[in-house]
Amino acid sequence: MIRKKVCLLGSFAVGKTSLVRRFLHSEFSDRYQTTVGVKVDKKELEIDGQAITLVIWDLYGEDRWQEVRGSYLRGASGGFLVADATRLETLDVVRGLAQRLREQDPDIHLQVVVNKVDLRDGLAIPLAEWRARIDWAPLTFTSAKTGEGVEQAFDALARACLSPR
Amino acid sequence: MDALPELFAAQVLRAQFAEGAWAWVRVDEQGVVRERGGDWSRFGFESLLPGTVAMDALPFLVGSLPILAPHALPSVTFGAGVSADVWVFPVPDGFGLVAHDVSDRVRQVGRMQQEGYQLSLVNARLTGQGLGSAVRSGEDLLSLLKMAVFECDENGVCSALGTLAPWADPFVEPALAGQASTGRTLKQGDGLSFLDNFLEDAQIFWSSGQAGHLASGVWCEALDGGKEACFEALAALDEGGHRNLVIERVDARYAERQGTLQRARQAHLDFETLRGEVQKKEVLLQCIVHDLRAPLANMMGVLSLLKGSGLEPDKVRELLDLALRQAGRQDQMMRDLLEIFAAEVAALQSYDTDPTSAPDLAQVLRERIRERIPAFEQAQLRLELELPATPARLPVAAHADRLDRVLGNLLGNAAQFAPAGTEVRVEASLDLAATPAQVEVRVLDRGQGVPLGEQARLFDRFAQGAGSAGAAGLGLYFCRNAVTTWGGTCGYRDRAGGGAEFWIRLEYLGSQE
Numbered sequence: 001m002i003r004k005k006v007c008l009l010g011s012f013a014v015g016k017t018s019l020v021r022r023f024l025h026s027e028f029s030d031r032y033q034t035t036v037g038v039k040v041d042k043k044e045l046e047i048d049g050q051a052i053t054l055v056i057w058d059l060y061g062e063d064r065w066q067e068v069r070g071s072y073l074r075g076a077s078g079g080f081l082v083a084d085a086t087r088l089e090t091l092d093v094v095r096g097l098a099q100r101l102r103e104q105d106p107d108i109h110l111q112v113v114v115n116k117v118d119l120r121d122g123l124a125i126p127l128a129e130w131r132a133r134i135d136w137a138p139l140t141f142t143s144a145k146t147g148e149g150v151e152q153a154f155d156a157l158a159r160a161c162l163s164p165r
Numbered sequence: 166m167d168a169l170p171e172l173f174a175a176q177v178l179r180a181q182f183a184e185g186a187w188a189w190v191r192v193d194e195q196g197v198v199r200e201r202g203g204d205w206s207r208f209g210f211e212s213l214l215p216g217t218v219a220m221d222a223l224p225f226l227v228g229s230l231p232i233l234a235p236h237a238l239p240s241v242t243f244g245a246g247v248s249a250d251v252w253v254f255p256v257p258d259g260f261g262l263v264a265h266d267v268s269d270r271v272r273q274v275g276r277m278q279q280e281g282y283q284l285s286l287v288n289a290r291l292t293g294q295g296l297g298s299a300v301r302s303g304e305d306l307l308s309l310l311k312m313a314v315f316e317c318d319e320n321g322v323c324s325a326l327g328t329l330a331p332w333a334d335p336f337v338e339p340a341l342a343g344q345a346s347t348g349r350t351l352k353q354g355d356g357l358s359f360l361d362n363f364l365e366d367a368q369i370f371w372s373s374g375q376a377g378h379l380a381s382g383v384w385c386e387a388l389d390g391g392k393e394a395c396f397e398a399l400a401a402l403d404e405g406g407h408r409n410l411v412i413e414r415v416d417a418r419y420a421e422r423q424g425t426l427q428r429a430r431q432a433h434l435d436f437e438t439l440r441g442e443v444q445k446k447e448v449l450l451q452c453i454v455h456d457l458r459a460p461l462a463n464m465m466g467v468l469s470l471l472k473g474s475g476l477e478p479d480k481v482r483e484l485l486d487l488a489l490r491q492a493g494r495q496d497q498m499m500r501d502l503l504e505i506f507a508a509e510v511a512a513l514q515s516y517d518t519d520p521t522s523a524p525d526l527a528q529v530l531r532e533r534i535r536e537r538i539p540a541f542e543q544a545q546l547r548l549e550l551e552l553p554a555t556p557a558r559l560p561v562a563a564h565a566d567r568l569d570r571v572l573g574n575l576l577g578n579a580a581q582f583a584p585a586g587t588e589v590r591v592e593a594s595l596d597l598a599a600t601p602a603q604v605e606v607r608v609l610d611r612g613q614g615v616p617l618g619e620q621a622r623l624f625d626r627f628a629q630g631a632g633s634a635g636a637a638g639l640g641l642y643f644c645r646n647a648v649t650t651w652g653g654t655c656g657y658r659d660r661a662g663g664g665a666e667f668w669i670r671l672e673y674l675g676s677q678e
Contacts, residue, residue, distance in 0.1 A: 005357040012430050032434070034427045036419055037383030037395070040359050055357045063430070069382065071366050075356050087437065122441070126649040 001044070003053045004161040005075050009068060009101075010082035011093040012061025015115040018144035019082065020058050023154050028145050035060045038072060047159050054158055062093055073101060077161040078109040080153070083134075085116045085141070088124040091133060098137065109160035110137040113153045118143040186266040192219040193259040194618065207266055208247050223262070226253070232260035233625060255625050311414040315351060316407050321368055323351040323410055332414060335388055336360060351410075359384040360398065360412070367400035371408045377401070383419055395419040452643055453502060459573050460491040460498075466540030467491070484539060491536070516564040516651045520674040524568050526559040526604055527552050530593060533572045537580070545585040548576075551592045559593065559604050561671040567647045574640035575608040575667050582612035582665065595673060602673040603653075611664040615657060623657055644669070 008016045017035050021027045024043055039058040044051065057076070062068050073079075079101040083090040094112060101108050114130050117123075125133075127141060138156060142149035188203030190213060198219050205213050213222045220226060232253045249264045313333040317323040325337060325348060337349045354361045363381040370379040381398040388394050397418075399411045467488040471481065517523040534550045541548040552559075561568075579589045590609045596602060615623060624645035648655045653671040660666040 003355055003357055013434055032427075032431065034423060034430050036422045036426060037385065037397075038359060039393075040384060040386040057359075061430075063433075071362065072382075074362060074365070086441075124441075126646065128649045128652070128654070 001051045001053055002162070003055055004077040004158065005055045005057060006078040006080050006157055006161065007057045007059055007073055007076045007101075008080045008082060009059055009094075009097045010061060011084070011087070011090040012063050014061065014082045014084040014087070014090050015144045016058055016061065016082050019080075019113070019115060019142065019150055019153075020056055022144045022147055022150045024056075026147070028147075030145075043154075045155070045158050047155070047162055050162065052158055052162060054154070054161075062097065068097070068100075070100070070104065073104050076101070076105070076108060078111065078157045080157055081110060081112045081137070083112065083114050083130075085114045085127070085130065086119050086122040086124055091130075094134075109157060109163075111153055111157040111160070112137045112139045113142045113149070114139065115142045115144060117141045117148065118146050187264060189261065189263045190219065191256060191259065191261050196220050199259070203264075208249065208264060226262070231621070233622065255622065313412045315410040315412070317351075317364075317367070317371070317410055318408070319368075319372075321353065321364055323364070325349045325351075330414075332388065332394060333412065336412065359386065363398050363400075364410075367398075367408075367410060370400055371402055374402065383415055383422070385419070455640060455643070456570055457495060457498065459570075459577060460495040462577070463491045463536060463540055464488050466543045469543050470539055487536065487539060516562060516567075518562045518672075518674060520560045523560040523674050524563050524565040526561045526563075526568070526593060526606065526671070527557065529565075529568055529572060530591060530606070533569065533576060534591060537576050541580060541589065544580055544583075546580060546583050547588040549588060549590050551590065553593065553595050556595075556675055558675055559595070560674040561604050561651075562653070562674055563651045563671055564647070571644045571647050571669065572606070574644050575606075575669075578640060578667065579608050579610040579612075579665070583610035584612060587611040596670075597673075597677055599670075602677055603670045604673045605668055605670045607666055607668045609660050609664060609666045611660075611662075614659050614663065614665045620657055624655065641667075 008020065010016055012034060013032055017033070017039065018028060020039070020041060021029075024041055035058060037060055041056045041058065043054045043056065045054060046052070057072065059068055059072060079098065081094045081098055081101075083094045098110055098112075101110065112134050114127075114134070117127065130141075131139060138160075140149045140153040140156065142153055144150060186204040186207040188205045188208060188210075189201065190198055190205075191200040193199050196219050198213060198215050198217050200215060201213060205211060210222050213219070232255050246268075247266050248268045250267050251265075252263045254261055311330070313329050313336070314326045315323040316326055325333075329337065329349060336351055338352055340349055351360070351364075356362060356365065359381070366381075367379060378399050378401040381400075383395055383397050385393050385395040394414060395416050397413050397415045399413070401409050401411075403409050467484045470476070471484055476484075530550055530552065534548055538548055576589075576591070583589050587610065590607075592607045592609070594605050594607075596605060624641045645655055648669050648671065651671060653669060655667070655669040658666050658668070
């Protein structure tokens with residue numbers, strides 16, 4: 001079976017671990033639990049009749065207290081970059097991480113998600129503006145809480161990882 | 166220390182500044198420092214003086230320009246070794262920046278983390294200075310230390326030394342019949358697991374002959390049976406040149422580190438949430454004041470016309486009716502605000518997409534134009550409306566009250582900038598070829614238009630053109646927020662033949678036949 005490593009990256013508390021839980025177990029908890037280090041999970045998918053195992057590296061949120069190690073990104077076919085729809089500053093972190101991923105591997109597949117779109121009243125900027133600002137990579141709006149867009153985003157990245165580089 | 170300017174203070178939570186030094190700077194559109202205040206020497210930037218180029222001193226801003234909306238920058242460390250929270254936000258002629266020294270808080274969290282690392286360092290010392298030898302001589306320390314110890318060769322094959330606890334089973338090849346733990350080898354995968362990834366780094370480290378150790382950092386994964394466990398690996402060369410690898414269960418230490426980080430990050434999130442709430446309320450208040458001015462301006466226009474002599478009684482009655490309607494509109498608005506303020510905040514994002522109840526743009530335009538004609542006449546302006554011949558109704562995805570305000574803001578803008586004696590045109594057209602079909606409304610005047618340099622941030626908060634003194638700069642900001650919330654777009658282009666053309670496009674919900 002084909003195995004592909006994808007790294008989940010983004011600022012802290014954007015919902016990376018919640019997205020993985022939703023994708024793997026269809027679960028969600030409102031309680032924020034920060035991730036220390038790396039959580040590694042696997043999910044088997046079938047894309048157009050082809051079986052694929054996604055090895056998902058859920059990396060700790062990057063901030064002044066924790067910076068993502070370059071060696072963790074080695075061997076990744078895809079980068080799953082997560083921003084928080086209610087915190088515009090998380091887009092700056094996503095941009096910086098995308099740059100680092102591309103420096104490490106110019107051909108890496110990127111998928112940006114703007115998470116927490118169920119919080120309609122708390123959006124930092126309208127969704128149309130998020131879309132306008134993220135015109136450099138495929139973008140999906142997601143909610144780990146409701147499940148909106150989560151499967152589509154992971155499927156899209158898995159599909160991209162199967163395509164020729 | 167001097168006070169933080171009011172415009173800047175509105176962007177940050179003042180209570181946050183009770184401790185730690187802060188500084189602010191206002192930079193114009195050319196990137197030149199115009200004003201500064203606070204304790205810049207604390208940040209090592211005594212040279213950041215008015216007239217100097219801001220980017221030379223603040224290179225971390227380069228990727229963030231232009232500043233279109235207020236936001237915080239992640240983790241900025243200044244040259245003087247000062248960790249700072251930094252906020253940037255647009256101001257009328259450039260952008261502002263406030264830096265707040267949070268070095269003490271960062272150091273405090275660092276100390277707490279350091280305590281968590283102590284055990285790692287002790288383990289590393291053991292690994293490098295004799296743990297491998299102790300185990301080889303038969304001492305069973307491993308279960309006490311929750312460790313699995315391996316010796317690796319130059320090809321990356323790692324064999325267990327001593328007894329392996331059951332938790333280590335997922336990492337090693339299955340035992341052969343009758344095989345003891347000692348000698349079982351680590352699984353070799355395709356490089357995608359955490360341990361595989363670390364072993365690549367470990368091989369490089371061992372080959373370099375460096376003293377000390379290499380730590381993998383903590384990782385967690387589900388063991389057989391689905392229960393998640395957390396580990397850390399250490400690689401070191403011992404005094405005999407053996408390549409030792411230690412895998413340690415670190416569940417308790419993980420929980421401790423998580424608690425420390427969680428508290429620090431939760432505090433940061435709470436602060437950001439509070440700041441966002443303060444800003445949201447502030448914007449709402451400013452929008453309300455702006456909206457309350459619109460009917461008042463219409464009433465003043467009517468009163469000015471009434472002051473003139475020679476009006477027919479019917480005309481006077483019509484004008485008084487109009488003034489009363491405007492007064493009633495303002496009264497209704499204020500009562501609504503007082504009575505349902507909380508509900509209004511919650512409903513800011515709502516709008517109607519039901520074709521039968523959605524606002525009819527044609528009707529809204531006819532009403533708004535009719536209301537505005539006296540004020541336009543007073544300013545010696547002609548106001549013309551051009552609607553498509555068919556269909557009669559133009560239902561659009563919007564919120565009726567806020568659509569009123571959007572159109573009112575665009576008309577108010579045109580009235581302000583169109584020269585006396587000219588015509589302001591309002592045109593609506595239906596674009597059935599678009600997906601989804603859209604209605605476009607254009608408001609055209611023969612004023613001076615908007616200079617190219619101001620067009621990009623025309624719809625930003627507090628954006629003011631050179632001739633818009635006295636306005637809060639929120640009208641177009643409100644328009645953009647409302648229209649984009651409804652899935653529409655808005656913009657500006659220079660009008661052919663001179664003047665300004667503001668447009669909005671909204672989804673058309675009516676029949677497409």
